[in-house]
Amino acid sequence: MIFWWVSALLLLAAIAVWAIAFWNRRAMRRSPVLVANSRFMDRIPSFVRAQRTTRVVRAAQVGIAVLGVLAAAVLSGRIATERIETPEFASxxxxxxxxxxxxxxxxxxxxxxxxxxxxxxxxxxxxxxxxxxxxxxxxxxxxxxxxxxxxxxxxxxxxxxxxxxxxxxxxxxxxxxxxxxxxxxxxxxxxxxxxxxxxxxxxxxxxxxxxxxxxxxxxxxxxxxxxxxxxxxxxxxxxxxxxxxxxxxxxxxxxxxxxxxxxxxxxxxxxxxxxxxxxxxxxxxxxxxxxxxxxxxxxxxxxxGATPTVIRTDHPGPAFALTAVALVGILLLGWRAR
Known part of the structure; x- marks a missing residue:
């Protein structure tokens, strides 16, 4: 039950980060800031690197957000294994x-x-x-x-x-x-x-x-x-x-x-x-x-006449770890992109 709430929070956080990044991108397209005599900046190596880095960071944010959403979905699905036990000696x-x-x-x-x-x-x-x-x-x-x-x-x-x-x-x-x-x-x-x-x-x-x-x-x-x-x-x-x-x-x-x-x-x-x-x-x-x-x-x-019992064992470890790593990655990239 704890992992379900954690996955829900991580899912909301990932969606929120992705939505903010998408909204900022649309806002920049709709309301460009015009600066006179700035065409030469496209030829400045540092400016080109900054633009390239920004695009890479945004793509990485989206990719990690998608990965976090998938991992959270898997975590919410409760991956588990089952085995059948017959407690014939217990009584x-x-x-x-x-x-x-x-x-x-x-x-x-x-x-x-x-x-x-x-x-x-x-x-x-x-x-x-x-x-x-x-x-x-x-x-x-x-x-x-x-x-x-x-x-x-x-x-x-x-x-x-x-x-x-x-x-x-x-x-x-x-x-x-x-x-x-x-x-x-x-x-x-x-x-x-x-x-x-x-x-x-x-x-x-x-x-x-x-x-x-x-x-x-x-x-x-x-x-x-x-x-x-x-x-x-x-x-x-x-x-x-x-x-x-x-x-x-x-x-x-x-x-x-x-x-x-x-x-x-x-x-x-x-x-x-x-x-x-x-x-x-x-x-x-x-x-x-x-x-x-x-x-x-x-x-x-x-x-x-012992009744066979189905024993279900959850395995949240990998999905939880991947979701946590994705959230940390989103936060770090968000800080880097600001």
Whole structure:
């Protein structure tokens, strides 16, 4: 809008200069000043040069004025380029939901580190991290601040790289800083004494991390647990997965393998996940996480139905510069011709 007004002013200025020059020329033709005995002046070299210079200056004024008018017209026309973008990633929310009980430390470390490497490939997704043991803690809420996300995930991977059992038994030696880092990370996940890995309640808590319920957004939970429950949960695992499904949250469960419970815990986890159309990945390799992310992006890109958007970018620079140069040229030639 600013360039439109600038071009209009420059156009008026150019027209005004051209009109004044044209009017002065007509006026000189209509009302010549007669001077006696001045015919010899046509033979004076300095007078001839002055006349020639005047004609050149006037021609240049007209030429530059025309150039300025054309440049101003181009500027007013708003030369622009267009491109089509499909914001298919902008409405995607992912909650990383990790069981941080002792049997999951090794896998959590690798999952967090792997996920931190994937952050650089994100284009608009919002990510949150929630961890649980006997109680839950949200490490950071849904955000697309990728510097924060990567920093927190890398810090979490370093903090949870800790063998608590070996530390307690005295078979592993850790510095005070390492112990403090670990304690601060898992703080808030041990709210109930003598209980651990309350998986159904942890999953239900992860479902509460999602905000903007009224908006049409794609929502997913990457749920990592071995389902080794030691305590009395409020929800059953089936109730927790049903609550997730009712909110139209896609569930991707990562099962690293049995610890003590064995096939019974796995079958319960698989049944509860697949009954709600979720997907279970049975793998001791945390590198399965990239395939989970790929599956989320692939399936949800189809369901989101993102509308292509036309992005228009103005390019006023060349026309504006040419118009400004033309105006300066007109003013300088006008001063010279006076």
């Amino acid at each position: 995607r929310d992912i909650v990383l939901c990790l069981d941080v009980s002792g049997s999951m430390y090794e896998y959590d470390t690798e999952i967090l580190a792997t996920f931190a490497e994937l952050v650089d490939t994100f284009e608009g997704e919002r990510v949150a991290l929630s961890i649980f043991n006997s109680t839950s803690r949200t490490v950071f809420p849904l955000t697309n601040d990728y510097d924060l996300i990567k920093r927190e995930l890398e810090a979490g991977a370093e903090a949870i790289d800790f063998d608590e059992f070996g530390y307690r038994l005295g078979s592993r030696d850790y510095s005070d800083d390492k112990v403090r880092q670990y304690v601060e990370f898992v703080d808030g996940t041990r709210g109930i004494a003598d209980e651990a890995s309350i998986v159904p309640d942890g999953l239900a808590s992860c479902g509460q991390v999602f905000d903007q319920a009224e908006q049409d957004r794609s929502r997913s939970i990457i749920f990592a647990t071995d389902n080794e429950v030691n305590g009395e949960p409020i929800f059953t695992l089936q109730e927790a997965t049903e609550a997730i499904a009712e909110r139209e949250i896609d569930l991707y469960t990562f099962y690293p393998g049995p610890y003590e419970c064995g096939p019974q815990c796995f079958e319960e986890l698989r049944g509860a996940t697949e009954d709600q159309d979720g997907e279970l990945y049975e793998s001791s390799d945390p590198e399965a996480i990239p395939s989970i992310i790929h599956q989320i992006q692939k399936s949800q890109a189809e369901t989101l």
